[in-house]
Amino acid sequence: MSAGTKISVRGVSKLFRTAGGEEVLALDRTDLEIRNGEFVSIVGPSGCGKSTLLNLIAGFEQPTDGRVEVDGRRIERPGADRGVVFQNYALFPWLSVAQNIAFGPRSIGCTPREVRERVARCISLVKLDGFDAKYPHELSGGLSQRCALARCIANDPDVMLMDEPLAALDAFTRETLQDELLRIWSEASHQRSKTVVYVTHAIDEALFLSDRVVVMQPRPGRVLDIVDVPFARPRAGEMRLQPDFHALQAKVWRLLNQKTEEEQRRQ
Amino acid sequence: MAEDAETAAPGPTGSAPSSATAPLSRYLLRLCIPAVLILAWILATTTFQLFPKALLPAPWDVVRSAVRLIETGELLEHVLASLERILYANLLALGLGVPLGLAMGMSRTFENLLGGMLSIFRPIPPLAWVPLAILWFGIGTLSIVFITFLAAFFAVLLNTIAGTRAVDQRLVRAAASLGAGRRRIVLNVVLPSVLPYIFTGARIAVGVSWMSIVAAELIAASNGLGYMISFYREVLRTDVVIVGMLTIGVIGLMMDLGSRWLENRLLPWRQHGGVA
Numbered sequence: 001m002s003a004g005t006k007i008s009v010r011g012v013s014k015l016f017r018t019a020g021g022e023e024v025l026a027l028d029r030t031d032l033e034i035r036n037g038e039f040v041s042i043v044g045p046s047g048c049g050k051s052t053l054l055n056l057i058a059g060f061e062q063p064t065d066g067r068v069e070v071d072g073r074r075i076e077r078p079g080a081d082r083g084v085v086f087q088n089y090a091l092f093p094w095l096s097v098a099q100n101i102a103f104g105p106r107s108i109g110c111t112p113r114e115v116r117e118r119v120a121r122c123i124s125l126v127k128l129d130g131f132d133a134k135y136p137h138e139l140s141g142g143l144s145q146r147c148a149l150a151r152c153i154a155n156d157p158d159v160m161l162m163d164e165p166l167a168a169l170d171a172f173t174r175e176t177l178q179d180e181l182l183r184i185w186s187e188a189s190h191q192r193s194k195t196v197v198y199v200t201h202a203i204d205e206a207l208f209l210s211d212r213v214v215v216m217q218p219r220p221g222r223v224l225d226i227v228d229v230p231f232a233r234p235r236a237g238e239m240r241l242q243p244d245f246h247a248l249q250a251k252v253w254r255l256l257n258q259k260t261e262e263e264q265r266r267q
Numbered sequence: 268m269a270e271d272a273e274t275a276a277p278g279p280t281g282s283a284p285s286s287a288t289a290p291l292s293r294y295l296l297r298l299c300i301p302a303v304l305i306l307a308w309i310l311a312t313t314t315f316q317l318f319p320k321a322l323l324p325a326p327w328d329v330v331r332s333a334v335r336l337i338e339t340g341e342l343l344e345h346v347l348a349s350l351e352r353i354l355y356a357n358l359l360a361l362g363l364g365v366p367l368g369l370a371m372g373m374s375r376t377f378e379n380l381l382g383g384m385l386s387i388f389r390p391i392p393p394l395a396w397v398p399l400a401i402l403w404f405g406i407g408t409l410s411i412v413f414i415t416f417l418a419a420f421f422a423v424l425l426n427t428i429a430g431t432r433a434v435d436q437r438l439v440r441a442a443a444s445l446g447a448g449r450r451r452i453v454l455n456v457v458l459p460s461v462l463p464y465i466f467t468g469a470r471i472a473v474g475v476s477w478m479s480i481v482a483a484e485l486i487a488a489s490n491g492l493g494y495m496i497s498f499y500r501e502v503l504r505t506d507v508v509i510v511g512m513l514t515i516g517v518i519g520l521m522m523d524l525g526s527r528w529l530e531n532r533l534l535p536w537r538q539h540g541g542v543a
Binding site for chain 1: 435437438440441442443444445446447448451455456459462534535536
């Protein structure tokens, strides 16, 4: 483990057994190093193991082979140091927005006063002011994901794991939230840097948000290439219109598709 | 937490809440069949005199008996006796059924430990326990509570198990990654998720309680609505028998409406289609 490494994935394989008894290699001897404070996206078609990789880092699943480490310690279970944001928000439907956000701080033993302060701070950070008492079923998709983000940040985790958090939203809301995500990430990182692992199937989203993009391929799931994204931060929405951005987008697109053609030839 | 077909009751999108805005014609439509039945009853007992009074008394005989039973307090005494037994039996069923259901829904070990034995007991109708209950507990409240409990228990247990299995695993994962331990996950994620199922289980339990309690009281009690019905049948007072039957119908309806109201009050998020 080199200095500054936050998350280390070494020789990790994950074998699933389907209901029919068939074995599927979701992840094959994968290596990946993620630096402290880095924003890394994982892109790839479905079945490439990107969500599996995220679940392994979260501690929801254990690798069949290899090691997943955070700060040099092997991951054995989910923990408050690694916050997770889910595609379908996974908000507790019986809790209000404020109570959802308070769930984490209460779980890790904050005092009632500290809980209140964190909730207030996170609500204004994600701009949900005035929605404290609303319930998840009263929120739109965009507001739900803001609430889920606030709930994750309320614990002040070192690592934020996001599993296609914007995939269920319409295109316009998605772009707005991409901008918001960068702002929230940079503000939340003031006190303590936050490492983000972001799973998506949208190339432009990955490039806009990330320092590096991990390109994965399926059957078996493995890392094809890692693309550096050189654009300076803070990034503005117009960046999506730059020729450089499009060139990089094309590069990742070709990476993903060339492999598919090769597979087609083989078949 | 989809509304599974199994034991789940129809959602709040059903007829109950919308009836507040129902047009007059819908009420009239609902009253049609009862009106026809009552008319047929009147014609059959008075105009045509098809049945002797002991087989089917006239409606006003039933009403007159009802008024007399209410005035003397006899009806209330029997109603309270039955209600008390139903209350005890269902509290017991909830107290045992919910924790057992949670344990069996969450742990394979518990499921294997208890599943087999419960599958043997479940098909035994509660009434088949009457002879044993009388031998063990004698004639009276204890026997009836025991038999009614058996009926209610399985409704609560099976619904709790179904609810526990249906808990959204994403919510459990979310809670774990927010730092919640096992105890907090059970109390603050699993239990609230299962609550709608427990409500359904309790509502079904109260329903089957009425079925078994009346039958049990026919045999093993000296008061209660079942006893009242049985006693007056023996003296051929069919009008009182009908009063007893209608009383059960009305109380059952009120309990069902009450529990639906309570459920909508306590679980407001359910009205809008479950998990966000």
